[in-house]
Amino acid sequence: MTSTWSLRTDAPDRTQLAAEELGRLLTGGDVVGLVGGLGTGKTCFTQGLARGLDVDPESYVRSPTFALVNSHRGRVDLHHVDLYRLSDPEESVFMGYEDLFDGQAVVAIEWFDRFEDLWPASYLELTFEASEGDDRRITARAQGARPARILERWREAWEGEVGARR
Numbered sequence: 001m002t003s004t005w006s007l008r009t010d011a012p013d014r015t016q017l018a019a020e021e022l023g024r025l026l027t028g029g030d031v032v033g034l035v036g037g038l039g040t041g042k043t044c045f046t047q048g049l050a051r052g053l054d055v056d057p058e059s060y061v062r063s064p065t066f067a068l069v070n071s072h073r074g075r076v077d078l079h080h081v082d083l084y085r086l087s088d089p090e091e092s093v094f095m096g097y098e099d100l101f102d103g104q105a106v107v108a109i110e111w112f113d114r115f116e117d118l119w120p121a122s123y124l125e126l127t128f129e130a131s132e133g134d135d136r137r138i139t140a141r142a143q144g145a146r147p148a149r150i151l152e153r154w155r156e157a158w159e160g161e162v163g164a165r166r
């Protein structure tokens with residue numbers, strides 16, 4: 001089951017609000033794959049996701065590029081992975097990649113499209129595109145039945161938010 005939807009945001013805090021709304025819908029075992037060029041908003045989005053998971057703001061979500069994975073305690077824990085510097089999928093054993101998918105935490109993965117070998121069976125993939133200025137388009141694709149349901153609920157929540165802003 002695959003479904004897609006895209007949303008637009010015109011500022012970093014709008015991106016984070018959309019992410020926070022998604023985060024509220026997530027529970028342990030859910031995977032969010034983040035795709036898009038440098039500076040398109042993947043880390044910005046993950047900060048909002050952390051808010052929606054009630055991660056302590058003290059545990060600030062940085063781009064984990066050098067650590068490969070940063071874990072944060074929340075209502076549900078969040079593992080924030082960045083595959084940018086991984087040169088071979090086999091190196092993922094050194095960050096305990098498999099263990100991140102034990103169903104206890106949400107896993108957000110920047111540069112998710114780098115290695116197909118590292119994709120779980122079901123996930124929500126978000127592709128970020130920057131256009132003029134601060135405008136971003138985020139295209140969501142659900143792979144699997146639960147991600148498709150989450151996507152549907154997220155879309156309803158965001159369309160309510162956009163409607164209320166008008």
Ligand SMILES: Nc1ncnc2c1ncn2[C@@H]1O[C@H](COP(=O)(O)OP(=O)(O)OP(=O)(O)O)[C@@H](O)[C@H]1O
Nearest residue numbers: 009010011012015038039040041042043044134136
């Ligand atoms: N609508 C927007 N949504 C998200 N970020 C935006 C938006 N408009 C401007 N920005 C800016 O774009 C930058 C996004 O940076 P961010 O670190 O999130 O990118 P990234 O995709 O994680 O990049 P990298 O691949 O280097 O990790 C930030 O400086 C942010 O302020």
Ligand SMILES: [Mg+2]
Nearest residue numbers: 042043063110
């Ligand atoms: Mg980043």
